[in-house]
Amino acid sequence: MKTNVVVSLISFLLTATLFSQPKVVVLVAYYSEKGHTKALAEAVAGGAQSESGVTVLLKSVSEATTQEVLLADAIIVGSPVFNAAVAPPVQQFINSWPFKDSPLQNKIGAAFATGGGISAGEEMVQLSILRSMLIFGMVVAGGPEWTTPFGASAVTAETPFDSQNVSLRPEFLKKGRLLGERIALLAKRMKGVHP
Amino acid sequence: MKTNVVVSLISFLLTATLFSQPKVVVLVAYYSEKGHTKALAEAVAGGAQSESGVTVLLKSVSEATTQEVLLADAIIVGSPVFNAAVAPPVQQFINSWPFKDSPLQNKIGAAFATGGGISAGEEMVQLSILRSMLIFGMVVAGGPEWTTPFGASAVTAETPFDSQNVSLRPEFLKKGRLLGERIALLAKRMKGVHP
Amino acid sequence: MKTNVVVSLISFLLTATLFSQPKVVVLVAYYSEKGHTKALAEAVAGGAQSESGVTVLLKSVSEATTQEVLLADAIIVGSPVFNAAVAPPVQQFINSWPFKDSPLQNKIGAAFATGGGISAGEEMVQLSILRSMLIFGMVVAGGPEWTTPFGASAVTAETPFDSQNVSLRPEFLKKGRLLGERIALLAKRMKGVHP
Amino acid sequence: MKTNVVVSLISFLLTATLFSQPKVVVLVAYYSEKGHTKALAEAVAGGAQSESGVTVLLKSVSEATTQEVLLADAIIVGSPVFNAAVAPPVQQFINSWPFKDSPLQNKIGAAFATGGGISAGEEMVQLSILRSMLIFGMVVAGGPEWTTPFGASAVTAETPFDSQNVSLRPEFLKKGRLLGERIALLAKRMKGVHP
Numbered sequence: 072m073k074t075n076v077v078v079s080l081i082s083f084l085l086t087a088t089l090f091s092q093p094k095v096v097v098l099v100a101y102y103s104e105k106g107h108t109k110a111l112a113e114a115v116a117g118g119a120q121s122e123s124g125v126t127v128l129l130k131s132v133s134e135a136t137t138q139e140v141l142l143a144d145a146i147i148v149g150s151p152v153f154n155a156a157v158a159p160p161v162q163q164f165i166n167s168w169p170f171k172d173s174p175l176q177n178k179i180g181a182a183f184a185t186g187g188g189i190s191a192g193e194e195m196v197q198l199s200i201l202r203s204m205l206i207f208g209m210v211v212a213g214g215p216e217w218t219t220p221f222g223a224s225a226v227t228a229e230t231p232f233d234s235q236n237v238s239l240r241p242e243f244l245k246k247g248r249l250l251g252e253r254i255a256l257l258a259k260r261m262k263g264v265h266p
Numbered sequence: 267m268k269t270n271v272v273v274s275l276i277s278f279l280l281t282a283t284l285f286s287q288p289k290v291v292v293l294v295a296y297y298s299e300k301g302h303t304k305a306l307a308e309a310v311a312g313g314a315q316s317e318s319g320v321t322v323l324l325k326s327v328s329e330a331t332t333q334e335v336l337l338a339d340a341i342i343v344g345s346p347v348f349n350a351a352v353a354p355p356v357q358q359f360i361n362s363w364p365f366k367d368s369p370l371q372n373k374i375g376a377a378f379a380t381g382g383g384i385s386a387g388e389e390m391v392q393l394s395i396l397r398s399m400l401i402f403g404m405v406v407a408g409g410p411e412w413t414t415p416f417g418a419s420a421v422t423a424e425t426p427f428d429s430q431n432v433s434l435r436p437e438f439l440k441k442g443r444l445l446g447e448r449i450a451l452l453a454k455r456m457k458g459v460h461p
Numbered sequence: 462m463k464t465n466v467v468v469s470l471i472s473f474l475l476t477a478t479l480f481s482q483p484k485v486v487v488l489v490a491y492y493s494e495k496g497h498t499k500a501l502a503e504a505v506a507g508g509a510q511s512e513s514g515v516t517v518l519l520k521s522v523s524e525a526t527t528q529e530v531l532l533a534d535a536i537i538v539g540s541p542v543f544n545a546a547v548a549p550p551v552q553q554f555i556n557s558w559p560f561k562d563s564p565l566q567n568k569i570g571a572a573f574a575t576g577g578g579i580s581a582g583e584e585m586v587q588l589s590i591l592r593s594m595l596i597f598g599m600v601v602a603g604g605p606e607w608t609t610p611f612g613a614s615a616v617t618a619e620t621p622f623d624s625q626n627v628s629l630r631p632e633f634l635k636k637g638r639l640l641g642e643r644i645a646l647l648a649k650r651m652k653g654v655h656p
Numbered sequence: 657m658k659t660n661v662v663v664s665l666i667s668f669l670l671t672a673t674l675f676s677q678p679k680v681v682v683l684v685a686y687y688s689e690k691g692h693t694k695a696l697a698e699a700v701a702g703g704a705q706s707e708s709g710v711t712v713l714l715k716s717v718s719e720a721t722t723q724e725v726l727l728a729d730a731i732i733v734g735s736p737v738f739n740a741a742v743a744p745p746v747q748q749f750i751n752s753w754p755f756k757d758s759p760l761q762n763k764i765g766a767a768f769a770t771g772g773g774i775s776a777g778e779e780m781v782q783l784s785i786l787r788s789m790l791i792f793g794m795v796v797a798g799g800p801e802w803t804t805p806f807g808a809s810a811v812t813a814e815t816p817f818d819s820q821n822v823s824l825r826p827e828f829l830k831k832g833r834l835l836g837e838r839i840a841l842l843a844k845r846m847k848g849v850h851p
Contacts, residue, residue, distance in 0.1 A: 077272055153751050155610065155787040159744040166738050176410070177452070188607060190574075190614035194584035195787060202393065202780060203739040206415045210407045210452060213400045215371070217578060220401045220545065224580035229608055229632075257372070257405060261455060348556050349593040350805065354549040361543050379775075383802060385809035389779035390592060397585060398544040412773060415740065419775035467662055566800070567842070588787065595798045596805045600842060602795045605761070610791045647762070647795060650846060 095258045098128045098143035099251070100135040101150070102161045107185040107227050107239060108151050114244040115147055115183055115223065118251025124264060125255045132164035140168055145179035145258035146209070147222075147251065148200050152186035155195050165203045173208045179261055180204035180211040181254045183223040183247060185239070193224035212257055214250040223250040290453045293323045293338035294446070295330040296345070297356045302380040302422050302434060303346050309439040310342055310378055310418065313446025319459060320450045327359035335363055340374035340453035341404070342417075342445065343395050347381035350390050360398045368403045374456055375399035375406040376449045378418040378442060380434075388419035407452055409445040418445040485648045488518045488533035489641070490525040491540070492551045497575040497617050497629060498541050504634040505537055505573055505613060508641025514654060515645045522554035530558055535569035535648035536599070537612075537641065538590050542576035545585050555593045563598045569651055570594035570601040571644045573613040573637060575629070583614035602647055604640040613640040680843045683713045683728035684836070685720040686735070687746045692770040692812050692824060693736050699829040700732055700768055700808065703836025709849060710840045717749035725753050730764035730843035731794070732807075732836065733785050737771035740780050750788045758793045764846055765789035765796040766839045768808040768832060770824070778809035797842055799835040808835040 097119040103109035109131075116129040128139055132148075140146065150161040157165075168175060182200035186193040198221055201211045213220045225243035292314040298304035304326075311324040323334055327343075335341065345356040352360075363370060377395035381388040393416055396406045408415045420438035487509040493499035499521075506519040518529055522538075530536065540551040547555075558565060572590035576583040588611055591601045603610045615633035682704040688694035694716075701714040713724055717733075725731065735746040742750075753760060767785035771778040783806055786796045798805045810828035 153747070154791045156742065156747055156750075156784055159748045159751065162738070162741055162747065163744045165741075166744065170412075173410075177455075179405075184580075189579055189616060190583040190587070191608065191610055192584070192787075192791070193580040194582070195588075195784075197580070198393070198397065198585075199741055199780075199784065202416070202777075203741050205406075205408045206412070206739045206777070208408070208410065210374075210405055211400075212405045213403070215368075215403065217365075217401070218581065220581055221397070226579060260372075260458075263455075263458065348552070349596045351552055351555075351589055351593050352546065354553045354556065357543070357546055357552065358549045360546075361549065384774055384811060385769075385778040385782070386803065386805055387592075387596070387779070388775040389777070390589075390783075392775070393780075394546055394585075394589065397582075398546050401544045401582070413776065415776055421774060560802075563800075567845075569795075588783070592783065592806070595796075596802070598798070598800065600764075600795055600797045601790075603790045603793070605758075605793065607755075607791070611787070650762075650848075653845075653848060 094126050095124055095144045095255065095262055095264055096126045096128065096142050097145045097147065097255050097258060098130065098135065098139055099147045100130050100132050100164060102132045102158050104151065107225060108149050110239050111183050111185055111223060111225050111243065111247045112149050114247030115149065115251040118248035119255040121252060122255035122259070124259065132160050135164065137167065137169060141174055143178065144262050145181070145254045147181040147183065147254055149183040150196050150200065152184055152192035152196050155192035157196050157199050168207060170207065176208035177261065178209050179254055179258045180209035181213065181222050181250060183250060185225045185227055187227055188229040189226055193226065194221060197221040197224060210261065212254065214246060215253040216249060219246045219249055223247045289321050290319055290450065290457055290459055291321045291323065291338045292340045292342065292450050292453060293325065293330065293334055294342045295325050295327050295359060297327045297353050299346065302420060303344050305434050306378050306380055306418060306420050306438065306442045307344050309442030310344065310446040313443035314450040316447060317450035317454070319454065327355050330359065332362065332364060336369055338373065339457050340376070340449045342376045342378065342449055344378040345391050345395065347379055347387035347391050350387035352391050352394050363402060365402065371403035372456065373404050374449055374453045375404035376408065376417050376445060378445060380420045380422055382423040384421050388421065389416060392416040392419060405456065407449065409441060410448040411444060414441045414444055418442045484516050485514055485645065485652055485654055486516045486518065486533045487535045487537065487645050487648060488520065488525065488529055489537045490520050490522050490554060492522045492548050494541065497615060498539050500629050501573050501575055501613060501615050501633065501637045502539050504637030505539065505641040508638035509645040511642060512645035514649065522550050525554065527557065527559060531564055533568065534652050535571070535644045537571045537573065537644055539573040540586050540590065542574055542582035542586050545582035547586050547589050558597060560597065566598035567651065568599050569644055569648045570599035571603065571612050571640060573640060575615045575617055577618040579616055583616065584611060587611040587614060600651065602644065604636060605643040606639060609636045609639055613637045679711050680709055680729045680840065680847055680849055681711045681713065681727050682730045682732065682840050682843060683715065683720065683724055684732045685715050685717050685749060687717045687743050689736065692810060693734050695824050696768050696770055696808060696810050696828065696832045697734050699832030700734065700836040703833035704840040706837060707840035709844065717745050720749065722752065722754060726759055728763065729847050730766070730839045732766045732768065732839055734768040735781050735785065737769055737777035737781050740777035742781050742784050753792060755792065761793035762846065763794050764839055764843045765794035766798065766807050766835060768835060770810045770812055772813040774811050778811065779806060782806040782809060795846065797839065799831060800838040801834060804831045804834055808832045
């Protein structure tokens, strides 16, 4: 009957809405020499992965391709602090992004950084990455808490931090996870994907 | 007949979708002593107003209320450059925003600035405002073009600009309008309001 | 005899050189609500005072006068972090400095900051103060060690720091002292006063 | 006679003072793709050269050696704006400077930048270079006028500037010369060389 047709139609529409949901892609790209930034990148990626409907690409800046940059709904870039600035391979990666016709416009952007000492450039590096993202028309955000305003940062060597530890302290890894979670959520929201 | 019922239902749903659209509110708040920043604020507000379904509140920082800050889906803040920094009344306005429980989380934020000379603090002021917004958990963006990466800026006095003119040059006002348009669009998108 | 005259002359010149040495004045100006920035200011002032031939003025920004700003050979300004930015009373103090005819040109400038969390604005505040100083033609510097690149900073509340403690941790106070010492030395050198 | 001896002695001392003056060395290092930053570098070098007793080394960042960096009393670094950041070859040059035992401590540092548009990264690049210099313990300064607060900058493409012109507009070249002059003077003063 006609009722059945209507019910079927509604059912079809609901199903289509649920299952044709476009996957949201989060690219986490980092540069790491000693492993600290890689460890933080893994925490960020883990946070993003914990959101449903999200595909995470975790890549070093030399592995990440332009296709992946274009595919991503959110890009989270991490760098160690080199003389208060972004590591050159990270900046070169950013500079390789396509600019003409603004293909990165409205993608979500975020940043993370690792440095040796407190107030020794971690803020600078996070904000330098965010500024470059603004140049590409991206929409940028930090983490979800007052301890992660500009993204996520980790300090590896200054007291009272244990310089013997190779791995990052848990509180810094937690900042990374929180950042990944929030950016995945924002990417879904910006893409109109319902949580 | 049943056909009529279906048609009515579809009609109702369409109408509800169109008219129950939540209005998107854009707050443009500025501080101005000589009128330059006010002129740029008006251009920003005009750009935002040109988007359908957007209510624009244009207020000086002393007029804007906490209720309006909380109501807004996007906040665009403008300041003259004072010694490479945000004017204190603007910073005081920002510092008055509620912080506890992050009520500004996920609002869209943007900035504009007016300064006397080229490279004399306009970038600093825009980025300082954006950084403060990040502290509140806002999601920040610049304008839509390569000439408006951090928001909108206007230079009022250095050659080759005419220092006699009271009003801002048209190319700077255009940057303001473009910023207003983009931020209104982003606010709609972030709120799930279809363009 | 003539020998005596020469000896006397040399003696006089030496004495005059030693005792007519212009005193170098270092102004340490701060704003503090909870006492943290005041504690760091005292450490900075103590460091500067430890240098011979240096007069230190330690003042809150509401106490410091324009005359003292003009008298100082070095100005060290400290602020708590308020939403990633300098506290408005500190910026108002800076904005009160005389600008016309550049009377602050070539004075040494430095900064210090206290904030609640790691990478939550301490770098921003130090660099914002330094940028404003550059506007006045000042010559700016940080502390003498890799842990004090932009001046001195202290983190008061985030783990692994003890939030119960009212006073700043010793490692942060040490940064303040080091900054004060270096800036006093630089002021002497810039003024041509031999150590 | 004794009088003659005294006169001779004074004469000798005066001569020695005048002629044994240590030469002050200013290194101007730049990276340039289209020639704009090179043109600004030449203006900076010309300004520094106009000061007596100053040797200027004008080098691209690939030509400048670590020995020259160590020899210099002042280092002025210039970069085009690449996505709101320092060009990677410039950052790599800075990252090549010796850090251990702070051999660059107390050298004077300054920066200049060229960019396509107004408020599109020129401030960022100048300040990013200055921040890196602070990491090395350098003492940094801008130009001598309110139009050159962070060094020198030139805008090459945005209206109302003529994009057809290959060479920089005279007002930007003047900023470069002023910066070179001031930094040479500061380097002499910091080294105790009398003007």
